[in-house]
Amino acid sequence: MKNLDQIRLCEGGIIDLDAVMKVMDDSFDPVFGEAWTAPQCAGLMPMPGVWLSLAKAGTDLVGFALARIVSDEAELLLLAVKKQARGQGVGQLLLNRFSLVAGTRGAQQLHLEVRDGNPAINLYRRAGFAEVGRRRNYYNGKDGQVYDALTLARPLSI
Template structure:
């Protein structure tokens, strides 16, 4: 990486290999958080779904996958390659998710994250608050189970 500017652009089916490369690099398989290519491909054509890629010099370093249902938006996946972490790329993607969701009419934002995931501090720093817990939601490679934390925040947009 040359350290050029981070550029966001919309993604689609043609970008799924890049998305999977980021996911494989950033999600530790022992926790069971990553999605399959089929899961991502199946979601992309649905109404209200969008994919945003973070690129640097044509290399995809991160992505965010989200959806809007009625007036609620959910951040389904956010990942940044290890080589791109600690550079603000996750924050850029999260801010874009919030802006895009609000522009699409969302009044409430949701996401789930594995308890202990280092991204939790990013979400809490952006104002997301714990609203629920799914016990033993993730199943890792070894069979270990991990809780999912449900976080939410209001966009401040009134209907």
């Protein structure tokens, strides 16, 4: 992985779906049932208010964030960073980008859902997100186990 200052953030689209799915496959452990399918992403991406932010090291996609805005509330739908790029600030860059784009689109409140126990919770808490709800047995893991989803939120300006 290259230095963080060599990471380029840009907006993506449906044309980037194959690369996004490679990052998703690398990032989400199938045991937990969190990853989205290509048809799920493809169906959502062209909808109004949806945007895709990409983190690239050269031409290599190392992370992405998929988000949407409805009225004055923005939701982070997915955030993924390749395993080789984790712990180097790429997730923070994408989370910052989410907040920035959400603000330019008129958001006042930010939301996301994350599997209870996902290490990314630490990133979100450091960014000011707090638990506002819980969906019991939301994720269905491949091993038959179910996992809760935590709903986190924060005002855009904190």
